[in-house]
Amino acid sequence: MSIDFQxxxxxxAQRIVVAMSGGVDSSVVAALxxxxxxxxxxxxxxxxxxxxxxxxxxxxxxxxDIRDARAVAEKIGIPHYVFDYENNFKESVIDDFVSEYVAxxxxxxxxxxxxxxxxxxxxxxxxxxxxxxxxxxHYVRRLVNNDRVEMHRALDPARDQSYFLFAxxxxxxxxxxxxxxxxxxxxxxxxxxxxxxxxxxxxxxxDICFVPDGDYARIVExxxxxxxxxxxIVDMQGxxxxxxxxxxxxxxxxxxxxxxxxxxxxxYVIRLDPAKxxxxxxxRQALAVAKAEIKEVNWLVDxxxxxxxxxxRSAAKPVSARFDGKELxxxxxxxxxxPGQAAVFYDGDQVLGGGxxxxxxxxxxxxxxx
Ligand SMILES: Nc1ncnc2c1ncn2[C@@H]1O[C@H](COP(=O)(O)OP(=O)(O)OP(=O)(O)O)[C@@H](O)[C@H]1O
Numbered sequence: 001m002s003i004d005f006q007x008x009x010x011x012x013a014q015r016i017v018v019a020m021s022g023g024v025d026s027s028v029v030a031a032l033x034x035x036x037x038x039x040x041x042x043x044x045x046x047x048x049x050x051x052x053x054x055x056x057x058x059x060x061x062x063x064x065d066i067r068d069a070r071a072v073a074e075k076i077g078i079p080h081y082v083f084d085y086e087n088n089f090k091e092s093v094i095d096d097f098v099s100e101y102v103a104x105x106x107x108x109x110x111x112x113x114x115x116x117x118x119x120x121x122x123x124x125x126x127x128x129x130x131x132x133x134x135x136x137x138h139y140v141r142r143l144v145n146n147d148r149v150e151m152h153r154a155l156d157p158a159r160d161q162s163y164f165l166f167a168x169x170x171x172x173x174x175x176x177x178x179x180x181x182x183x184x185x186x187x188x189x190x191x192x193x194x195x196x197x198x199x200x201x202x203x204x205x206x207d208i209c210f211v212p213d214g215d216y217a218r219i220v221e222x223x224x225x226x227x228x229x230x231x232x233i234v235d236m237q238g239x240x241x242x243x244x245x246x247x248x249x250x251x252x253x254x255x256x257x258x259x260x261x262x263x264x265x266x267x268y269v270i271r272l273d274p275a276k277x278x279x280x281x282x283x284r285q286a287l288a289v290a291k292a293e294i295k296e297v298n299w300l301v302d303x304x305x306x307x308x309x310x311x312x313r314s315a316a317k318p319v320s321a322r323f324d325g326k327e328l329x330x331x332x333x334x335x336x337x338x339p340g341q342a343a344v345f346y347d348g349d350q351v352l353g354g355g356x357x358x359x360x361x362x363x364x365x366x367x368x369x370x
Contacts, residue, residue: 001191003032003179006144007132014038016177017126018135019045019118020073020080022065024192024199025137027072029179031195033135034076041129042080044069045122047089047113048210068199075197083125085117092116094210094223101220102227104272105340106251108164108314109208114138115167123172133177140165141181141349142173149173151300151351156184163314166344166354167298217248231277233260236270236286244279247272253287253336288333290363293326294343297355309346312337312357318346333363 007014018030020042033040044066066082073080093113100107118136126134139154139161151173154160168176180188192200206212211219221228228246235241242260244250249257254269258281268287271280292312309318310328313336320331328343337360344354 001032002035005033005036005038005133005135005177005179007038009132011037015041015129015131016133016135017041017043017129017131018078019043019122019137020069021137021205022068022072022199022202023137023205024197024202025139025180025185025188027069027137027197027199028188028192028195029135029137030072030078031076031191031197032179034078038132040076040078041131042069042073042078043122043125044080044082045085045089045117046082047085047117048094049086068202071198076195083122085121088117088121089113094219097216098220098223098227100340101216101248102224102274103340104247104274106338107340108342109210110164111167111342114165119168119172119176123175127175133175135177135179137180138165138178139181139185140178140351142176142178152181153346153349153351154181159185162346162351163311163342163344166300166342166351167296168300169298170300173300217246220248221246229277231279233258233279233281235267236280236282241267241281247274247277247279250279252338284335286362287335288363289335289337289360290330290333291361292328292330292337292343293358293360294323294328294355295358297325297353299353301350301352307331308352309348311342311344311346313341 005016016033016038018026018033018040020026020030022044030040030042046062046066048062070080093109096112097107097109123134139156139159141152141154143150143152151162151165153162189200227248230243230245232240233242233244250269250272252269255266258267260267265283267281268284269279270282270286273280307320307322310321311318312334319334322329337357339357339359341357342354343357345352
């Protein structure tokens with residue numbers, strides 16, 4: 001299958017840098033770039049030593065990924081370079097992840113990584129190498145409409161990564177290419193097998209690459225031991241209902257693990273109060289949010305105040321809301337809106353922009369007043 005990388009130059013004069021993670025997707029991107037006849041360069045970033053990331057010496061998953069990327073580059077016949085970006089990754093992704101949890105928020109490190117390490121640091125390297133574009137294996141579509149570059153959801157809804165890419169600036173989007181955005185994943189694996197790439201059947205990577213076992217609380221506690229200190233579980237009137245084992249183990253909307261029996265109705269985490277080390281719990285309707293303040297807004301279209309669809313978590317269905325540049329007002333009360341998550345704005349499949357949820361305003365229900 002041939003894919004046009006949309007570069008306004010003869011193929012033989014094009015230079016494409018491919019961000020190669022060692023996974024099947026970016027390996028196929030590298031092969032597709034090479035097949036166009038463009039000069040293709042593969043770059044892999046060493047982002048973390050797995051053992052060090054979780055506070056232990058030893059195993060290094062990143063090492064296997066680097067070897068896989070190198071093997072693919074050799075197979076398709078392109079130069080491949082590895083850059084040590086552990087410090088950049090630690091500073092802009094892991095440290096931010098830890099401090100967000102410590103502040104009682106629920107971060108999305110993959111967005112910080114795309115925004116900083118990949119689309120700022122690596123993109124600058126690609127420019128320095130004189131490349132015409134930086135291509136990645138992200139599942140999202142970049143479309144050009146009347147000379148304007150737009151970001152759209154991937155055609156395969158199960159793979160769409162647009163939520164994690166809202167912070168891409170217009171200038172970055174101009175330079176980036178996402179050749180897999182219009183393909184279903186099984187097709188990409190099929191292509192990898194046809195091309196004889198050793199990674200064709202390699203398992204998909206984890207949600208958060210530096211937390212392969214999903215135990216993010218351990219990483220936060222290792223880097224910031226105070227985050228593991230327990231405190232009171234209080235109701236919305238401040239009455240102590242029990243004890244918790246560290247705010248790091250909880251997130252807004254959570255029910256599991258509260259261990260406070262004898263209540264007349266199920267209780268949920270409504271808020272985390274790190275200053276008082278308190279976990280504030282309440283009935284489900286107290287989770288309903290009417291408005292959210294949004295910070296660090298990035299627009300991929302000319303900014304505007306209008307109805308739009310908003311995703312408030314990566315797995316959430318988009319909901320209707322209006323944004324005035326500061327506050328997002330939901331058409332109907334929304335449940336489980338967590339500070340620290342991204343709010344991504346859509347018009348159908350097109351990503352309009354997005355920002356980070358800073359604070360929420362609860363919807364008020366009469367039966368909550370006492
Ligand atoms: N360590 C890395 N070095 C260079 N590029 C990377 C690295 N990690 C990810 N990327 C780029 O970002 C894209 C999206 O990353 P993501 O983590 O979603 O994918 P992945 O599952 O690790 O790998 P792949 O998409 O190649 O199967 C990758 O396709 C690749 O282009």
